[in-house]
Amino acid sequence: MLASYRPLFEVPGARVFITGGLIARSAGSMFAVSVVAMVSARTGSYALAGAVVAVGMVSLALFAPFLGRLVDRYGQRRIAIPFFLWSGFWAVMTLLVSMRGLPSWLLFITFPLCGAIPNLGTMARARWSHIFADDPRNLHAAMSFEQVMEEVTFVIGPVLAIWLSTTLFPEAGFAFATVAYTVGVLIFISARSTEPPVVPHHERPTEHAYTVPGLIPLAFIMVMTGAIFGVNEVVTLAVSQELGAPSAAGAILALYAVGSASAGLVFGHVSHGRSLVKLLIAGTFGMAVLEIPVLFAGNLWVLAGLMLVAGMATAPTLITTMNLIERIVPKAQLNEGMTIVLTGLIIGIAAGSAVSGIVVDHVGPQHGYWVAIIAGAFAFVMALGTRAFLTRRELHNLR
Numbered sequence: 001m002l003a004s005y006r007p008l009f010e011v012p013g014a015r016v017f018i019t020g021g022l023i024a025r026s027a028g029s030m031f032a033v034s035v036v037a038m039v040s041a042r043t044g045s046y047a048l049a050g051a052v053v054a055v056g057m058v059s060l061a062l063f064a065p066f067l068g069r070l071v072d073r074y075g076q077r078r079i080a081i082p083f084f085l086w087s088g089f090w091a092v093m094t095l096l097v098s099m100r101g102l103p104s105w106l107l108f109i110t111f112p113l114c115g116a117i118p119n120l121g122t123m124a125r126a127r128w129s130h131i132f133a134d135d136p137r138n139l140h141a142a143m144s145f146e147q148v149m150e151e152v153t154f155v156i157g158p159v160l161a162i163w164l165s166t167t168l169f170p171e172a173g174f175a176f177a178t179v180a181y182t183v184g185v186l187i188f189i190s191a192r193s194t195e196p197p198v199v200p201h202h203e204r205p206t207e208h209a210y211t212v213p214g215l216i217p218l219a220f221i222m223v224m225t226g227a228i229f230g231v232n233e234v235v236t237l238a239v240s241q242e243l244g245a246p247s248a249a250g251a252i253l254a255l256y257a258v259g260s261a262s263a264g265l266v267f268g269h270v271s272h273g274r275s276l277v278k279l280l281i282a283g284t285f286g287m288a289v290l291e292i293p294v295l296f297a298g299n300l301w302v303l304a305g306l307m308l309v310a311g312m313a314t315a316p317t318l319i320t321t322m323n324l325i326e327r328i329v330p331k332a333q334l335n336e337g338m339t340i341v342l343t344g345l346i347i348g349i350a351a352g353s354a355v356s357g358i359v360v361d362h363v364g365p366q367h368g369y370w371v372a373i374i375a376g377a378f379a380f381v382m383a384l385g386t387r388a389f390l391t392r393r394e395l396h397n398l399r
Contacts, residue, residue, distance in 0.1 A: 024184025029157030034173035050357025057350030060115030068339030130196035144268025151261035162250035226348020235368035264315030286313030288376030
């Protein structure tokens with residue numbers, strides 16, 4: 001099975017940007033849960049922590065399509081460097097607000113301003129689309145590998161973030177993430193040989209990528225998928241704290257990511273050539289159904305096992321979505337198109353974090369998982385409702 005991924009590492013320069021991407025995305029997966037741990041520890045409010053994360057994610061979502069279009073137009077390196085420096089500055093300001101005990105409302109300014117950064121995941125996927133433009137099998141493997149990479153980061157990141165924040169000091173996870181993210185980005189953009197060339201202006205479509213038929217339904221499905229992620233982060237931390245083991249939340253979230261990554265590895269090996277739309281329907285159905293047993297977990301051990309299983313539908317759904325985007329969006333708008341859809345994921349994380357934080361504070365920790373189940377059901381309904389349309393788009397772009 002792993003032989004399917006060997007050609008990816010044989011591409012000159014690929015190992016460099018893979019390494020940088022792994023470091024940066026591991027750090028990136030730490031930010032949201034680090035803020036939840038940091039703010040809840042300093043203020044005692046999960047609702048406030050969820051709101052800060054939500055506003056930060058919305059900011060990231062607002063900046064992302066604009067920056068994606070700039071990357072398509074001017075190239076990854078020229079756009080990434082100045083905006084990552086900007087983001088780093090505001091990350092330091094966020095740390096100072098928390099550590100100095102300044103008014104909490106300042107976090108709603110400093111943390112959102114960290115969000116003006118290009119999406120590293122879309123830049124990596126754009127590189128693979130360029131490298132394997134005429135090799136569909138290896139491109140499918142590359143897209144699967146990218147999603148597995150992101151799941152691996154969710155194994156590493158939340159565990160490390162919660163451990164640092166609960167054993168050292170509340171801001172430790174966020175501080176470490178800021179440094180590691182900077183290092184990872186610098187390594188990633190140093191792999192210049194794999195950066196896709198800029199499409200000349202006269203060859204570029206004049207419309208924005210969001211006008212591409214089929215993109216908005218996929219973005220909505222990603223909103224619901226992101227909501228599941230946001231819910232699981234906030235609610236799992238709250239449940240673990242209620243049961244007297246807050247540091248266990250990181251390990252439980254890591255198991256969710258392990259389940260997703262394992263499913264992604266298998267999916268990348270066996271699913272090539274199958275209908276992407278049918279795979280999307282199956283994936284969204286799985287996300288809704290596999291989350292239901294989590295409601296009935298009576299202790300942390302049971303919760304950990306159920307979260308491992310619940311994660312098994314997420315990577316296949318995300319991989320399928322990215323493959324559909326690569327198929328329906330013009331190459332000159334690929335980074336923008338992927339960014340728009342992943343922006344949906346970010347908005348979903350923000351909404352899931354905020355809504356589940358309110359449910360946790362007013363109803364009870366475990367009831368927060370209902371938000372994830374409802375989100376999964378909405379994703380399934382959207383995939384089912386747009387089946388015929390997306391199938392026509394998929395077949396049209398195969399010709």
